[in-house]
Amino acid sequence: MDIPWEERFACRMEGVTSSAIRELLKAVQQPGVISFGGGMPASELLPAEAVREASHRVLTERGHYALQYGLTEGYPPLQAWIIEYMARQGIIIDESNVLIISGGQQGLDLTARLLLNPGDRVAVESPTFLGALQAFNAYQAAYVPMPMDDEGLEIESLEAALAAGPCFVYTIPTFQNPSGVTLSQERRQALVELAARAGVPILEDDPYSQLRYEGEHLPSLLAVDASRCQSASDVYQGNVIHVGSFSKLLGPGLRLGWVVAPAVVIRRMVQAKQGIDVHTNLYTQMVVHEMIQDGFLEQHVARLRVVYRERRDLMLAAMARYFPPGVSWTRPQGGLFLWVTLPPSLNAGELLGEALCHQVAFVPGTPFYAGECSPHTLRLNFSYPRPEQIETGIQRLGEVLAQALEPAVFAIEHEIASP
Amino acid sequence: MDIPWEERFACRMEGVTSSAIRELLKAVQQPGVISFGGGMPASELLPAEAVREASHRVLTERGHYALQYGLTEGYPPLQAWIIEYMARQGIIIDESNVLIISGGQQGLDLTARLLLNPGDRVAVESPTFLGALQAFNAYQAAYVPMPMDDEGLEIESLEAALAAGPCFVYTIPTFQNPSGVTLSQERRQALVELAARAGVPILEDDPYSQLRYEGEHLPSLLAVDASRCQSASDVYQGNVIHVGSFSKLLGPGLRLGWVVAPAVVIRRMVQAKQGIDVHTNLYTQMVVHEMIQDGFLEQHVARLRVVYRERRDLMLAAMARYFPPGVSWTRPQGGLFLWVTLPPSLNAGELLGEALCHQVAFVPGTPFYAGECSPHTLRLNFSYPRPEQIETGIQRLGEVLAQALEPAVFAIEHEIASP
Numbered sequence: 001m002d003i004p005w006e007e008r009f010a011c012r013m014e015g016v017t018s019s020a021i022r023e024l025l026k027a028v029q030q031p032g033v034i035s036f037g038g039g040m041p042a043s044e045l046l047p048a049e050a051v052r053e054a055s056h057r058v059l060t061e062r063g064h065y066a067l068q069y070g071l072t073e074g075y076p077p078l079q080a081w082i083i084e085y086m087a088r089q090g091i092i093i094d095e096s097n098v099l100i101i102s103g104g105q106q107g108l109d110l111t112a113r114l115l116l117n118p119g120d121r122v123a124v125e126s127p128t129f130l131g132a133l134q135a136f137n138a139y140q141a142a143y144v145p146m147p148m149d150d151e152g153l154e155i156e157s158l159e160a161a162l163a164a165g166p167c168f169v170y171t172i173p174t175f176q177n178p179s180g181v182t183l184s185q186e187r188r189q190a191l192v193e194l195a196a197r198a199g200v201p202i203l204e205d206d207p208y209s210q211l212r213y214e215g216e217h218l219p220s221l222l223a224v225d226a227s228r229c230q231s232a233s234d235v236y237q238g239n240v241i242h243v244g245s246f247s248k249l250l251g252p253g254l255r256l257g258w259v260v261a262p263a264v265v266i267r268r269m270v271q272a273k274q275g276i277d278v279h280t281n282l283y284t285q286m287v288v289h290e291m292i293q294d295g296f297l298e299q300h301v302a303r304l305r306v307v308y309r310e311r312r313d314l315m316l317a318a319m320a321r322y323f324p325p326g327v328s329w330t331r332p333q334g335g336l337f338l339w340v341t342l343p344p345s346l347n348a349g350e351l352l353g354e355a356l357c358h359q360v361a362f363v364p365g366t367p368f369y370a371g372e373c374s375p376h377t378l379r380l381n382f383s384y385p386r387p388e389q390i391e392t393g394i395q396r397l398g399e400v401l402a403q404a405l406e407p408a409v410f411a412i413e414h415e416i417a418s419p
Numbered sequence: 420m421d422i423p424w425e426e427r428f429a430c431r432m433e434g435v436t437s438s439a440i441r442e443l444l445k446a447v448q449q450p451g452v453i454s455f456g457g458g459m460p461a462s463e464l465l466p467a468e469a470v471r472e473a474s475h476r477v478l479t480e481r482g483h484y485a486l487q488y489g490l491t492e493g494y495p496p497l498q499a500w501i502i503e504y505m506a507r508q509g510i511i512i513d514e515s516n517v518l519i520i521s522g523g524q525q526g527l528d529l530t531a532r533l534l535l536n537p538g539d540r541v542a543v544e545s546p547t548f549l550g551a552l553q554a555f556n557a558y559q560a561a562y563v564p565m566p567m568d569d570e571g572l573e574i575e576s577l578e579a580a581l582a583a584g585p586c587f588v589y590t591i592p593t594f595q596n597p598s599g600v601t602l603s604q605e606r607r608q609a610l611v612e613l614a615a616r617a618g619v620p621i622l623e624d625d626p627y628s629q630l631r632y633e634g635e636h637l638p639s640l641l642a643v644d645a646s647r648c649q650s651a652s653d654v655y656q657g658n659v660i661h662v663g664s665f666s667k668l669l670g671p672g673l674r675l676g677w678v679v680a681p682a683v684v685i686r687r688m689v690q691a692k693q694g695i696d697v698h699t700n701l702y703t704q705m706v707v708h709e710m711i712q713d714g715f716l717e718q719h720v721a722r723l724r725v726v727y728r729e730r731r732d733l734m735l736a737a738m739a740r741y742f743p744p745g746v747s748w749t750r751p752q753g754g755l756f757l758w759v760t761l762p763p764s765l766n767a768g769e770l771l772g773e774a775l776c777h778q779v780a781f782v783p784g785t786p787f788y789a790g791e792c793s794p795h796t797l798r799l800n801f802s803y804p805r806p807e808q809i810e811t812g813i814q815r816l817g818e819v820l821a822q823a824l825e826p827a828v829f830a831i832e833h834e835i836a837s838p
Contacts, residue, residue, distance in 0.1 A: 002615075002648070002656070002657070002658070003618055003619075003620050003658050003681075004618075005681060005683045005684055006683065008534055008586075008620070009533055009534065009687060010532070010533060010534055010535055010536045010539075010558075011536055012532070012536075013532075013533060013687060013690075013691070016687075016690050016691055016694065017690060038488070040487060040488050041487070043483040043484075043487050044483060046482065046483045046486035046487060047486070048478045048479075048482020048483055048485070048486060049478070049482070051478055051482070051486065051702070052474065052475060052478035052479065052482065055471065055474040055475075055478070056471060056474070056475065059467045059468070059470055059471035059474070060467075060471065063465065063467020063468070063470070063471065064462040064463060064465045064467055065462075065672075066467070066672050067465035067466070067467060067470065067669070067670030067671070067672040067673060068459060068460070068462050068465060068670065068671060068672050069457070069459055069671045069672065070672060102521055102674075102696045102700070103696055103697055105694070105695065105696050105697045106695065106696045108694075109694060109695045109696070113429070113431070113432075113557070114428055114429060114432060115427055115428065115429055116429055117429045117430055117431075120429075131693075131694070131697070134693055134694035135694040135695070137694070138532070138691060138694050138695075139429075167427075196421075199422055199423075200422075201422050201424075201427070229421070237421070238421070239421070239422050250486070251485075251486030251487065251702075252486070252487060252488045252697075253484075253485050253486040253487050253488065253489060253700065253701035253702050254486060254700060254702055255521075255696060255697070255698070255699070255700045255701075262422075262424060264424045264425065265424055268428060268432060268435075270437070271432075271435050271436060271437045272432070272435055272557060274437065274550075274553055275435065275524070275527075275528060275550070275553035275554040275556070275557050276524065276525065276528045276554070276557075276695075277521045277522055277524050277525045277528070277674060277696075278522055278524045278550070278671075278674070279674070280674070281521070281672065281673060281674040281700050281703055282672035282674075283470070283670075283672050283673055283703065284700055284702065284703060
């Protein structure tokens, strides 16, 4: 008898579907298509040479250690680096507060595994990171969406969400994916205090905060919570589970990130991770530690900031030039993304086909919503495309939008402009 | 308000505890202690130089690709290598049947995630790999243990287990962990046919089969199932989920393995993995592919076989010399482990303390049992300790056993032998 596999999949698999974005990205990897769709760092800036040198040193000096089983908690010197990195932000932790993970995504999966029973609610920004929805859906989460404005999630909707008794609040407070919006200092304070008062943990996803192109650095929610509850001598015992990542700073192919959280949470995550993948690639942990121990990360990120700022500015300028009236967008102070709102008559999902015919790709907004969604939104990435592609791609997208808004007018203008 | 974290952990975390072995291993990493406890390959044989050279080539030639996001399914040339590797065993598959994973353990977690609803039963060998129990416990599995003899799991107990309607059968058919036992050819055939007739999938965990030191190679359950159900032109669509691993062949620190399964299973695993860790470390996938594409793996494994056979033989000879009458053990034809049964009067867990006082470590058998357990069993690893350590360590363990069996007699003999 052959197995009727589809009937055998567990209930939890019902909510698990493929990421629309990842399927799209596979489709648009044809030459000629300019993609604003992914969330990828600029390939040409990935530090291949530094990794090569670090790998050489690690394997020459400690190769047998690097290829052997490691501790689930992580490579101790890399944990120590994270402790020091946090100390510079005023957060006092020790190794009991740190877990090295296989990329930031694993921090979302581990948190959901630890905290979510089927049907539990998670309070999420609206829109939110679709990878987080994928992680939480696998644990049969329900959602309480919280609308945002230019200063991030709105406090009234946060209060309403907390009253609904969520299992935790999930937020990307800085240069949010997909919106590009940053939570203001006042709201950070309010979020941390209101969540603590309600006894609701916060899952802070923080992959982008080092990629700031203008404005003042804002403290992470972890830092705000640490100053709320921390005495000078004790390690962190607060309400925030903080997920960091090397993906946008060094390279996503390395699959390396970290969780900082109260020791009781880390202890449980370590137990869970033993059954999931034993430990994070030790060789890669050692290579990254070797690379960054003497200040390379700071220099490299400074370079990323210059290049990405330029690309953001180029994209904003091109949008102002080529996009028709009635289209609006966010102006992020950092990160990789901006968020476009089309006139209500346009549906971003329907426009994507037309855009692909014009050899330009983006991600429609709908998959980023946990609740009611706005079909006339879309996300653009400005870190991956090269400057000339940004100019050309936005021009193409502007034409698609103009044509969709006023097909008749566009046809005439296009005819007049053509020789 | 501070979060009462312990009260917040999800129901599924109740069954999740730390691996006794891993905690033990942390405790015994003091100099002087000879450990037969872990399941580690010999550190001095880990191929650091080959990894160094491969890493250099990958980063020089395709560094920007290696550090960028990759496909969840895996690095296509490494998938192609697996397809070819399977073809040499007579198994016809294509890329829709292969998923590259972050070590074999992830294959166990993914299978449980796909197939297990809380309370579902898994049929497991008794004893079985404790990492598998850790993976399945997180999905609130129940168990149907199947006793083994020298030829692996007993067919009568398999029939009884299948009648209990398990979600799947989990087995390590070749050089099982912890017992070292190998399922005979006849029983492989019977297992595959009975499971197919009952419509129950088989999860085949196959990390050790290349490490054979004597006897004839036996086909994997995947190969047996493929010849049961496969027409010459179709790719594999059978009942086995096969998990392979580079951990014992190249190095566990690389965290690299693979799943071969029907396409419908792989598709669902890919969806699940997107939410878990996006994809397996691409840089490491490329380095390993670069290393093994021209026959390095075969040469390296041939070398491992020579060294590990020698260590197995040394351990067996030392046990015959130093262990008191009434103690018995398995004689594995390959793999990393053998399994010791003590006289009923001795409890392996209680002996461990005494053994550590004598600077020698092992793993008591109890954590390897899903059901009724035998407290007078223990596992010994012979791949990690060096030859002189095997001799000395087994001698020490023999003394501990002799003393425990006949404390008075041992004291007199010991006194006479001392100067």
